[in-house]
Amino acid sequence: QQQVKQSPQSLIVQKGGISIINCAYENTAFDYFPWYQQFPGKGPALLIAIRPDVSEKKEGRFTISFNKSAKQFSLHIMDSQPGDSATYFCAASKAAGNKLTFGGGTRVLVKP
């Protein structure tokens, strides 16, 4: 059972454009939703995270939008740069610090 579904699998965006990645979850017990960025051969690094009591959170060029009723959340990368080219994973857990369930990942390529 895939508890966190992520789309699209891959994304190509021009430099300066907006990258949008969507995730949907099934388990209503999830209450912590982080996004991770992973470069080839490296471990994931936390980008931004949100809890269900907030509908939007912004940190720099990264914004999470959260829709609790639809059980969906998304990552927006504004002013995308070639250095943003990486694989992005959404994740969810029942509480912060607990085990994470990851989405399938989205490979983002930002063309100069």
Add this chain to the structure above:
Amino acid sequence: GAVVSQHPSWVICKSGTSVKIECRSLDFQATTMFWYRQFPKQSLMLMATSNEGSKATYEQGVEKDKFLINHASLTLSTLTVTSAHPEDSSFYICSANTGETDTQYFGPGTRLTVL
């Protein structure tokens, strides 16, 4: 920020041998660490939750006798892949939480290749 290290960063071994991977929290104590496995171009799959001083909790489908986990101190957890076979070749990543923040910090990963 909190730093998690892994050793070795890559290892090549012969089929049938055992390999130990270390995960260390360098500047914080971690009562709980997690071990993930990632196959090429796939997502991270949780293998087990490692708790200091107690037995690890394995996810369904993960053989506990094949993937031995020891969390002997608040800064070190080890994963031993016993009698490794080519299908065990993967990227193994650990993570840890400081207990003070929400963030789960990941190590750089260990690439295991079994010949």
